[in-house]
Amino acid sequence: MTNASLNQILDSACRSIQDQIGSGKVADYIPALARVDIKKFGASILTLDGESASFGDAKEPFSIQSISKVFSLTLVLNQIGDKLWERVHHEPSGNAFNSIVQLEMERGIPRNPFINAGALVLSDILLKDRTPDTSIQTILNFLNEIIGEKRIGIDHEVALSELETAHRNSSLVHFMKSCNNIENTVSDVLNVYCNHCSIAMSCEDLSRSMLFLAKEGFDPISNQRIISPELARRINSIMMLCGHYDASGDFAYRVGLPGKSGVGGGIVAIVPEVGVITVWSPGLNKNGNSLVGTSALEAIAKISNWNIL
Template sequence: MKQRLRAVLNEIEVELKNATTRGKVADYIPPLAQVDPAKFGIAVMLHDGTLISAGDAQEKFSIQSISKVFALTLALGKRGDAIWHRVGREPSGDPFNSSILLELEKGMPRNPFINAGAIVISDILLSSHQPRETIGEIVRFVQSIAEDDDIYIDEVVAKAEDRTGFNNAALANLLKANKNLDNLPPHVLGVYHHQCALAMSCEQLACAGLFLSASGRNPISNHRIVSVERALRINALMMTCGHYDGSGDFAFRVGVPAKSGVGGGILATVPGIASIAVWSPGLNQHGNSLLGTRALELLCRRMGWSIFGR
């Protein structure tokens, strides 16, 4: 399988290198607008510790909303199923930054992967710490599961998000008005914007997500990170909600749990086999990586990795 996987990754890199339609980079966060749309990286981490990659897989990028997977994992570890009293588990069908359903449903976000839901998760993490301590806890957790200390917050991106995140501020204030935020909105947003500014490479991200493809444990060290049941639940949410209002189309085309970010990254899991990270900065109309989605579609089709049948 390894030889075949290497060949497939190289094929995909060649096929997508000269693609004429690459999507549009996220220009509402100024540092992301400056990223070269020609960048493309992909990495696959197998359960025996083999890491196979192609393209710009060692170059760091802003993981943005992919960080919501790690924040959710931490929040579940702190509060368990009590978090579901404050955030739902249903697809929204709306854009990731929409406030319409939040207002209609009186401050109860549909799921933890839309912005409103992720802001609630940040509030839960913040409740036992100061903002700086909470941010440090998130970074250390991701470093720990990736087994790599060279993972950090890109402060330029974090500060830019604080300056331009007016929509997130509106969501936080709406949550506070509906009594679904315990801390002050600026403090919660500081945590949220910093976690989104985590800088990682495809190789680091694939390593960090490996536990979700292995029933909650690191299959190399055999260290358990979350319970089997909790890993299943996180994967289920990635499958149904990980690509916002494009989640159904992604499931239809690719067929594995995954979480996207507006930095152009996608973290995907193939249960029992591997974790995958792909990066291509250009986004489609839903805010998901255009070529990243295509790369995962090609990879899972050629390797027979859809969870719906092989």
């Protein structure tokens, strides 16, 4: 597919949802995110053969929030493989991403690695033989090596906001520690978690950094294997089933692609054997997913006929 045809697909899809831009509600429970302009909108597509297209604010960095859980999951699976599933399950939750009721019912074993409790366990595993600072740097090094430039970093204002308002996440870690599913200190786990959720990336950065998931774990631009084909398929499966909190079924119905959202307004969607689509619009729906971003991805999937269903 040429750049011209990609641009035509992206431009047509994005213009079809222009009247929705500004809809939804920003994640105002994190003070730094409450100040983000709700009218921002960006989108990008990157294919396996290196063709690309961008629209709007695609180059502007934003807080990726829960999208970062895909990277921590990749690192943890490379670190301990399927042993992870002894501490985190891989089932849809059907509940809010920060539910403590479900965690209590299931005796401290999170339903999947993309809800907050599951991602906190990932942070705990990343801390093995590392300090919080080196754990965070491990994630940043992973991203910068894929992108090929040392420019991905933490938005420290967002990280501080997250740490200062991490009461629910703190309770999740404390409860899991009481169930012997957390090995490190609560403060260290929260430090790693809040910082990796505060990584700032653009739509173009995210499309580039997840390209390996469109090619069974192999990055065709750097010619490097990032993760095994089997584990890449596991990640895509979990993204399909659990990538959008308690609205994962709705996203699968509307878009039909594995994806991961974050309350910063970003969504990344994987098109196997084709490429990656990323959208950003800070206004969220009631489930914590970008309202306009979901509509944009639905339009892109419809126009391009990209889906796995």
